[in-house]
Amino acid sequence: MNRIEQLFQRKDKNVLNIYFTAGYPGLNDTEDIILSLEKAGVDLVEVGMPYSDPLADGPTIQESGTAALENGMTLQLLFEQLAAVRKKTEMPLIMMGYFNQVMQYGEKAFFEKVAEVGVDGLILPDLPLFEYENHYKDLVESLGLAVSFLITPQTEPERIRKIDDLTHGFIYMVSSSSITGAKSEITDTQIAYFNRINDMHLKHKRLIGFGISNQQTFETACQYANGAIIGSAYIKALKNNPNVAECTAEFVKMVKG
Amino acid sequence: MRLIAVEAAGEGIHSGKSAATSVLGTKGVIHGSRTLLMQTADGQIVEPHSISAGLDYPGIGPLHAHLISSGRAEAISITDEESLEAALFLSRREGIIPALESAHALSALRVMKYEPTDVLVLCLSGRGDKDLATYMKHL
Numbered sequence: 001m002n003r004i005e006q007l008f009q010r011k012d013k014n015v016l017n018i019y020f021t022a023g024y025p026g027l028n029d030t031e032d033i034i035l036s037l038e039k040a041g042v043d044l045v046e047v048g049m050p051y052s053d054p055l056a057d058g059p060t061i062q063e064s065g066t067a068a069l070e071n072g073m074t075l076q077l078l079f080e081q082l083a084a085v086r087k088k089t090e091m092p093l094i095m096m097g098y099f100n101q102v103m104q105y106g107e108k109a110f111f112e113k114v115a116e117v118g119v120d121g122l123i124l125p126d127l128p129l130f131e132y133e134n135h136y137k138d139l140v141e142s143l144g145l146a147v148s149f150l151i152t153p154q155t156e157p158e159r160i161r162k163i164d165d166l167t168h169g170f171i172y173m174v175s176s177s178s179i180t181g182a183k184s185e186i187t188d189t190q191i192a193y194f195n196r197i198n199d200m201h202l203k204h205k206r207l208i209g210f211g212i213s214n215q216q217t218f219e220t221a222c223q224y225a226n227g228a229i230i231g232s233a234y235i236k237a238l239k240n241n242p243n244v245a246e247c248t249a250e251f252v253k254m255v256k257g
Numbered sequence: 258m259r260l261i262a263v264e265a266a267g268e269g270i271h272s273g274k275s276a277a278t279s280v281l282g283t284k285g286v287i288h289g290s291r292t293l294l295m296q297t298a299d300g301q302i303v304e305p306h307s308i309s310a311g312l313d314y315p316g317i318g319p320l321h322a323h324l325i326s327s328g329r330a331e332a333i334s335i336t337d338e339e340s341l342e343a344a345l346f347l348s349r350r351e352g353i354i355p356a357l358e359s360a361h362a363l364s365a366l367r368v369m370k371y372e373p374t375d376v377l378v379l380c381l382s383g384r385g386d387k388d389l390a391t392y393m394k395h396l
Contacts (some may be wrong), residue, residue, distance in 0.1 A: 052301040053287065075297050104300030126289060173317045 002120040004146045004169040005094035007043055008205045008226070015170075015227025016218070016255065018205055018234050019096065021064040022081070023073025024050070025242040027031040030081040032244040033087070038091045039245075040252035046123065046229065047082065049075060049097030056125045056150075058181030060232035064239075075105055079117050086118030094121040094148070094169075102127075109137065111140055121146035121169050123221060129162060137166065148172045153193045160200060170205045173197065181232045183211035186220045194224035215257040230255060259331065262321055263365045266334035274306035278317045279325045279332040287315065288392060292322040308337035308391065309357030311383070315366035333368065335361040341395050343367070348392075356383030357391065 007015070020033050030047070037045050050068035054061060082093065095114060102110045102124065114122065122145055129149065132140075140147055146169030151160050154177060163171060175190055176183075208221040209229030221228035234251055238239065239249040267275035275281060282293035285300060297301040306322045307313040317325075322329035337342075340357060343364035344377035348354045355363060369378065385392065 057287070069301060098286075100294075100296070103284075103286055104296065105297065126286065141326040203284075 002122045002146055002169075003090060004044065005208070008170060011043065012205060012226050015205070015220045016041075016252070017041045017046055017094075017205060017229040018042045018207075018228065018252070019046040019048055019061075019209075019229060019231030020234060020238070021050050021061060021068050022078045023050040024064040024246075025067070025069030025072045026236050027068075027071040027073060027077075028081070029244055030078070030087045033248065034085050034091060034093070034244045035089060035144050036140065036248035037252070038165050040249050041256065042091075042252055043227070044092045046094045046096050046231070047078070047119075048055075048231070049078060049095060049101055049235070051098045051101060052114050058179040058180060058232060060133070060235050061180050064235045075101060075110075076099065079113055082119055083117040085248070092121070093119045094118050094123055094146075098124075098126050099127045107136060107141060111136065111143055111145065115143035115145055117255040119145075121148060121250075123148050123150075123172060125150055129159070129166060133166060146170075150174050151197070153177055153190075157200065160197070162200070164202045164204055167204050170207050171202065172229070173206045173208045175208050175210045175221070178209050178210065181212070184215075184218055187224070191220075191224065198224060214253055218255050219257075258326060260329060261365065261369070262325060262330045262332045263362045264317075264334040265309060265312035265333055265340070265361055266336045267306040267308070268337060269313040270334055275329065275334075276307040276312050276314060276330075277306035277334040278305075278315070279322070280334065281307070282322075285316075288294070290316070290319045291358055292316050306341065309361070309388070312361065335364045335368075339364040339367075341392075343390065344388075345396070348385070353381070354385030354389075354392070355381050356385050357388045358394040359383055362384075 018037050023031050034045050050065035050073050086136040111135040117180050148169050150172045152174040207227045207229050208225045212221050212228045213233035218228050237247050237251045265276040270277045270280055278293050281295050285294045285296050287294045302315050305315045340360040342382045344355050344360035
């Protein structure tokens with residue numbers, strides 16, 4: 001069982017997953033950010049592989065990705081950084097990116113490298129279920145990696161069941177039909193969707209992401225799922241205060257209240 | 258039947274300002290399709306260039322990529338300037354203002370060789386009224 005599955009065995013409420021873009025604000029901030037997030041009491045860290053065409057992401061994450069690429073971030077460097085971080089922490093780590101990055105690295109080589117450096121899970125929003133199931137699932141499972149698939153308010157129940165079968169770790173519940181980015185509140189329509197999913201009694205734990213940005217939205221998300229994922233709001237905080245340790249401590253305190 | 262695909266060379270295939278994907282692209286996944294696309298070795302998408310908005314894209318449709326890769330279709334490329342000349346030529350001769358995208362195909366007529374008995378079908382896929390601002394700049 002990998003670190004993500006272990007986490008959900010011992011904790012099923014108020015799980016806080018924080019996303020950051022690797023290479024932002026500084027090229028070599030990866031270690032500092034992950035260790036600061038751990039110190040601040042975050043449960044799970046999602047490491048964004050900066051990409052030129054981040055389909056699911058809003059302006060904040062897009063800008064951080066562009067800056068990270070300009071800083072010189074590459075997959076090879078990120079793997080080196082993560083291998084070094086893994087020697088210092090048992091924090092569950094997830095890599096998030098887009099399938100073309102995986103394909104150009106070489107799918108098999110990529111999955112093997114992810115496992116080798118001690119990363120526990122993957123989120124690849126544009127990897128179709130069919131492709132995963134027929135081409136990569138056996139390898140990914142044999143390496144002990146947990147792949148999280150996304151569901152949205154438009155996902156058909158049949159597909160949600162399929163995702164529940166294929167997932168290891170947790171299911172990523174996209175809070176609304178939009179891109180990533182902070183929103184001011186969670187609407188009644190979203191809550192109806194959260195309830196609908198709750199009523200399906202899925203096997204896997206669920207984290208709500210997209211639009212979660214502060215204590216209020218985090219608490220609401222936690223009422224309807226096992227926890228939440230915050231990305232853009234943290235990146236904005238880092239933009240305003242690039243002192244990673246200080247910024248991270250303040251930000252996580254703000255979210256957890 | 259020969260199939261001929263006409264791509265946007267932009268300011269020239271190797272000028273750094275081009276969208277000639279069949280020459281400059283490699284296999285990858287973009288916007289949900291596995292196709293040929295312009296990218297770095299790390300899989301980051303390279304910014305393309307074409308005077309026509311519809312061709313200013315780092316990839317091509319997967320069906321086109323397949324036809325070209327398998328050799329069923331031939332690909333040739335036409336520059337911004339050549340497409341403009343062809344568009345203005347058709348507008349003046351026939352009163353038909355083609356879209357800049359289609360003007361690339363029109364321009365290909367000048368560079369290809371035909372037999373007198375050949376039957377040609379050219380896809381004039383779009384209207385040029387959307388491109389008038391560009392045409393007026395180059396009149």
